[in-house]
Amino acid sequence: MRLLFRIIGIVRLLARYGLLRDAGVARSLRVPAWLLLARRRLKGESRGRRLREALQDLGPIFVKFGQNISTRPDLLPQDIAEELARLQDDVPPFPAEEARELLGGFYGRPVEEVFAEFEPEALAAASIAQVHAARLPGGEEVVVKLLRPGIRARIGRDVELLYGVARLASAWWPSTYRLRLVEVVEEYERTLGYELDLTREGANAARLKRSFAGSDIIHVPAVYWDYCRPDVLVMERIHGAPIRDVQALKDAGVDIPELAARGVQIFFTQVFRDSFFHADMHPGNVFVDISDPKNPRYAAVDFGIVGILDERDHHYLGQTLLAFFEQDYARLARLHLYWGWVAPDARAEDLEAAFRVIGEPIFARPLSECSFGRVLGRIFATAQEFDMHLQPQMLLLHKTLLNIEGLGRELYPELDLWETGYPLLKKWMARRAEPGRVMKELRRDLPELRYAVQRLPRALHRLLDRAEGAPSRRRERRPEGRRRLWRQLTGCTLLLVGAVLL
Structure with missing residues (x-):
């Protein structure tokens, strides 16, 4: 009964934002007239903005869901995806006293006996966890990430609700079948499950730190395992300028073109050398060490979401990008057929023509003006028209690429992602084919x-x-x-x- 009332509340909220009328589903879903008579909000605004604000009204878990699907080119029109990408997972912190009590329970002793110092005011707070600054008895500066109390139960209820909405929409609105809404919710539930295990996040950070050991372009913070629990993560504290504060970086004399190019190098290294990448690279998770402005060094935080590519994913991605940007659409079509990435009865000529429709308008302009992430999204969407089933890790990769490209172009609008990334891609793909490596x-x-x-x-x-x-x-x-x-x-x-x- 509680689920039913919650669904009615959601339908009413969507109606108030005019979203049911926009979608043309009020009649097919047999929505009662009294729900549609609610005073509309943001009348005259775009459907993307109204959907974004409706999700914000529904609460933080729905905000995260909106963020999650904003990078799905197979699900959303571009205007809605761009608006949902602006959603901010920003909620007030829970009280410091409650944080101290939780930590005391996890460690079995008062916080004062665990940490030499513990900052009661949260450094940052989001829908799942919040972060406090602290100092270990040995003097090391750390951050303590702590799950919100009761968050697992709250997420369980909200995910159950999302499943209910997805099943109702699929049953009552046949045109939603191709969206595979239940699968989308399953993927979201899996992602949330990863974020709720802070031990997993610590393991992800340790894996990335090994990959970039000794690197002079990125620093990954150390994990203090003796202080970690499933609900608590203690890591080295990072000091640096936020990547979004471009003016502060310029004022410090940072070599901005070099910084942007290094970001691309880090992304390609993770994907094509390591097959393991940080998949939550939004501006709030990226900082820059500006102690040496001519040799800027990235620092990343929040390792709850990572992507892992297997050999098949790796081969698909590398060969697809090389063939497309070399404008070899026939080879691109053959690759999709030979490796079984599309339906076996697909015609090579049709595939080649579809990829050419994407490529020719793009290559008529300088590549520096092209969005690498959108190109990849269009390739994915085209392949799906030929019954390609896109794996979750490839969707994560697409989302990460969009974030990296957005960060790079915000720093340096003239950044040519392909010019920077193409030599790296060629080198790593050639290396993978060397007899010695095989x-x-x-x-x-x-x-x-x-x-x-x-x-x-x-x-x-x-x-x-x-x-x-x-x-x-x-x-x-x-x-x-x-x-x-x-x-x-x-x-x-x-x-x-x-x-x-x-």
Whole structure:
């Protein structure tokens, strides 16, 4: 019953913003007239702005949901996506005394016995957690990230509500079927689950810190594991200028073009060298060490959301970008068909024509004027028209690319993302194809390969038994044929293992 009343409240709020009329669903959903008679807000404003403000009225979890879907080119028109990208996950902090009580419960002793200093006023607060400054007994400056009390129960209720809305919309409004709303909510629930485990966030930070050990272009803060709990994360405190404060960076004499180029380098390194990337790179999570203005160094925080690419994702992304920006649309179409990225009955000529429609208007202008993120979004959207199922990690990558590009162009409007990134992409894709690297990966996989080879004869026996002895008709067994096949299999196995060991 509570869920029903909450859904009615949401429908009424959407009606007050005129969103049900805009979508043309009031009649098909049989919304009662009294809901539609509510005084409309922001009459005359764009549908994107009205949707953004409606989500803000619904609360922080819906704000995060709006942020999450703002980077889905397959779900939203561009005007709505751009408006939702402006949503801010900004809520008042919970009281300092409550924070101290929570920490005391987690550590089993008063905060004063855990930290040499603990700043009661929160440095930052969001819908899931807030951050306090502190100092460890050894003198290290740290930040303490603490989950909001009762947040898991609150998220559980709101996600249940989102599922209810998604199922109702899918049942009553057939045109929403292609949006796979229930899958969208499932993906959002999974993302929130990651953010609710601060130990996972600490592990993500440690992984990125190893990747950039000794780097002079980015610093990843250290994690103090002895002080961490599932609801508490303690990390090195970062000091620097916020990336969004461009004027402060200029006043400090920072080399802005170099800073923008380094941001692109960091992104491409994470994606194409490490296949592991920070996926929440909005301006509030990025700072700059300006102690040496001619050698600016990035610092990142908030590692709750990361993306991981497997070999298939990596190959798809690299080959797709290279083929597209080299204007080889035929190769791009062949790649999608050969690797099974689109429906097998898709025609190569149709795919090639669709990609050319994207590319030709873009390449008629200087590449510096093109949005790399939007290009990738259009490629994804076109491939989906041919039944490509876009994986969540690729959507995260697209969102991250949009953020990086936005940050870079805000810093330096003349930034040419492709000019900076193309040489890096070519280098890493060529390196992945080197024979030495291939052999190294084979050696790495040798234990699994050996296990698979050991299982192969038994699996082959079962296969032969099925082929030779169906219940309806027993075939005469041929021992000599089986022995010959066994010898061939053994020979191939020895050759394969020998090649791996060379």
